[in-house]
Amino acid sequence: MDNGETPDLVRSALTDARKLSRTLPGRRARTDTESRRRNRRDNLIGRNRGGYSGPGTDTSSDPQRIGSLLPAYMEERGWDRPLSEARVFADWLALVGADVAAHCTPQSLRAGELRVAAESTAWATQLRLLASTLLARLVTELGPDVVTKIIISGPSGPSWKHGNRSVRGARGPRDTYG
Template sequence: MTDDANPAHTDGPGPEAPQPSGVDLARVALRAAKEQARARGEATRQQQQARRGGLRSGARRGGRDPLPLGAALERLKAERGWEMPMAVGGVMGRWAHIVGEKNAEHCHPERYDEDTRVLTVRCDSTAWATELRRLAPQLVRRLNDDVGQGAVVLIKVLGPGGPTSRYGPLRAR
């Protein structure tokens, strides 16, 4: 027998790559069809959301899902830019810890002006007001370390408030 009669033995290039069978072709076609259907579905879903104004309810998480209270407050604080006022409000709640128990007995914060970043503190005697004015630079530094740099620029210390004369013969409306 000659080599020409034996098809397994050839002097040409190596064996050819096997042709995909019917099952392999079916898998490739199925995968392509699924990808096309998914792309069409996404396009249709986006069109429907655009028609409805983007609001959609379903089983997946979305922006309309209920949130835990802490997460909702954090989100609201970030959206509205309330970080600084809330931080200063926290300072008013921790006033005794920041200035010390003895000072907190005689001095209390009254208000915080966000525009000028001035914290107004009222003391129950002029002696305590003088003492707090002396400590004001240290308190500003401590408050800024606690809340954030630049949150408080100045502490305005007020003495005891006298009675207001709203009534009487010399009062004009």
């Protein structure tokens, strides 16, 4: 076999294969336009099942506003209570009012017990008188289980007790000087 016969051999094999594929039963040759239509149809399968959704909102396929979806998402995840507890500290001014918030700050919230520190003993006394009103306002804004009790403390001096292993009866740093 010389180099001159090789291209003719390949061409004749290709021609025979094409003839054989056209003559197979149940198979017919496709035109270019039919082939393009079929490819487009195959590519679009599952894309737009119902067609155009129309001018109204369709909750299954149209994008939704996050504000309408977020409350259900938070409830599903169980984030309602932690977010309400965080609101006590973040929205303190709006929850209790500007006058009260100017003279006290929330310190901690554990098991429904809110600890509030007043800036002076006079404000601590005033807040103790207003405690039931503040509690009612917090319950209406945050829900009945977030804050169940308010403990108000006035200003206090520095504490020399640090940690669980401090000495009882010690007078602070001055008892070590002799």
